[in-house]
Amino acid sequence: MTDSRRRLSPDDRRNELLALGAEVFGQRPYDEVRIDEIAERAGVSRALMYHYFPDKRAFFAAVVRAEGERLFEATNPPRLPGQTLFGQIRAGVLAYLRYDEEHPHGAWAAYMGMGRADPVLRGIEDIDNDRQANRIIDRVGAAVGEALDAKVERDLRATVYGWLAFTFEMCRQRLIDPSLNADLIADMCAHGLLDAVGRVPGIPAALAAAVSPDAR
Structure with missing residues (x-):
């Protein structure tokens, strides 16, 4: 040995x-x-x-940082042909939940690190949130097919950060209580993001169409 x-x-x-x-x-x-x-x-x-x-x-x-890296990689499922923006977001949330199921101790260690006053841990959390937000905004931008107005992008980014906090907590709750339904959480989170994005003032018509209930 x-x-x-x-x-x-x-x-x-x-x-x-x-x-x-x-x-x-x-x-x-x-x-x-x-x-x-x-x-x-x-x-x-x-x-x-x-x-x-x-x-x-x-x-x-270092443990928290390593878990963040693994989670970031695990929550990037490939986009399927014809998959809607709703489907992409929902798939990402399900991947998050699967990661928690497969690595419960590591996920909980990462949760324990988030939100602490320690500036090092806060910096790790900020980096993870930035990367996840950029990934989502890139997916949204791909659905639009054009550059977003600076004010719209600012409001959209704030919306995504708020949504990440909501999704983080929903996934943490399921780690605490595994009887919570994963599909329900994924649906709630995906609908929540698209509903919020649809309320951002001045979004392009293509984005409004992509986040509309009819596109889900």
């Missing part, structure tokens, strides 16, 4: 530690987790653990 661990590359070792961290932080409060415990469970020395992560705060931030 020890020999096989020694053959791990630095990247593989780091990923192994992050995966273990996601499991532990997803099961217990941050303050109850000791960095020495992680090293012991991973079968590595404390010194090696600190080689990768200078302290527990940095380790936890």
Whole structure:
């Protein structure tokens, strides 16, 4: 066992530690987790653990960042031929929910990191929100086929950020209570975004048509 661990590359070792961290932080409060415990469970020395992560705060931030990366990749299903904007958004929400089902500890560790006062964690959350918002706005722009007015884009971006917070909380609630219906949540979230976008003043006619109830 020890020999096989020694053959791990630095990247593989780091990923192994992050995966273990996601499991532990997803099961217990941050303050109850000791960095020495992680090293012991991973079968590595404390010194090696600190080689990768200078302290527990940095380790936890790295866990949250890694989970954010995985979630971002998992929530980008390919667009199917003829798929509506509603269908694309709904598919993305379902992918989010599936990720939570398949990685409950890692997802919960990421949820624990979001919204904290720590500026490092806040910065990770901001980056994740920016990337998700840009992806959605790109999809919306593709449905329009033309550049959006600066004011419209500003209002649209604010709308998307608000929707991300709503969707985040709905997915967190299902992680707490898995009996909540995934299809219902996906429908609510997708309808919610399109309804909100449809209320943004001055959106192009093509976008208004794409978010209308008839287009869903």
